[in-house]
Amino acid sequence: MVGQAGQLNRRNFVLGVAVAPLIACDRSEKIAPPVTALPKTGNDDLVELVKLDPGIRLDIRYATANNFTGRQLYDQPRAFLVRPAAEALVQAHQAAQAEGYGLTVFDAYRPWQITKKLWDATPAGPLRNYVANPKQGSKHNRGCAVDLSLHRIDTGQLVEMPSGYDEFTKRAHRDFMDSSPEAIANRTRLQRWMEAQGFRGISNEWWHFDFAGWEAFPILDIAFDAIG
Numbered sequence: 001m002v003g004q005a006g007q008l009n010r011r012n013f014v015l016g017v018a019v020a021p022l023i024a025c026d027r028s029e030k031i032a033p034p035v036t037a038l039p040k041t042g043n044d045d046l047v048e049l050v051k052l053d054p055g056i057r058l059d060i061r062y063a064t065a066n067n068f069t070g071r072q073l074y075d076q077p078r079a080f081l082v083r084p085a086a087e088a089l090v091q092a093h094q095a096a097q098a099e100g101y102g103l104t105v106f107d108a109y110r111p112w113q114i115t116k117k118l119w120d121a122t123p124a125g126p127l128r129n130y131v132a133n134p135k136q137g138s139k140h141n142r143g144c145a146v147d148l149s150l151h152r153i154d155t156g157q158l159v160e161m162p163s164g165y166d167e168f169t170k171r172a173h174r175d176f177m178d179s180s181p182e183a184i185a186n187r188t189r190l191q192r193w194m195e196a197q198g199f200r201g202i203s204n205e206w207w208h209f210d211f212a213g214w215e216a217f218p219i220l221d222i223a224f225d226a227i228g
């Protein structure tokens, strides 16, 4: 699983996942979502991003087989965040649009059961550093994390980034600099627009941003079709 340069080898990883479904049932633990007994604030409803801003583009990879598991995990291609995070994302989108770019969202709120499926589908070992442990839950489960990239408004094309989405290699790391100047500039643009609105990037995935204040929101396990 670890390449010669000490980095994760994508080909091996993909092959590893390809055989994972055969043994996933045996490895699957019987655990329940962590309980976060947080008071309702009245501001923690999940908001569908395209209802707040129809210009935000969706490319919900987990609603297709085009994701690192090779399996469809969501029944519906939809994206939600808690209201303050959704409103902040709209602000980031407006800043991007002013410079000729749009936001393309790959994933946002993720029901806890899906985090557990991703964990069970990932072989034990270093690859599990890239997926959230369901015992702790994920900030995606709180509706407070979003995975996204940029597209050009004039062409509609996704911009070049240093790696693909959910590519678990060093190229996905925020400090990876051995890439084209354009890819580095695009990663920096996305980070600038997101951080200006209260999101924070993480070190090993350029596409992932956490909304500041996520601790105040509970872990949820509500299916998309139950949100309305």
Ligand SMILES: [Zn+2]
Residues within 6 Å of the ligand: 140, 145, 146, 147, 207, 208, 209
């Ligand atoms: Zn993420």
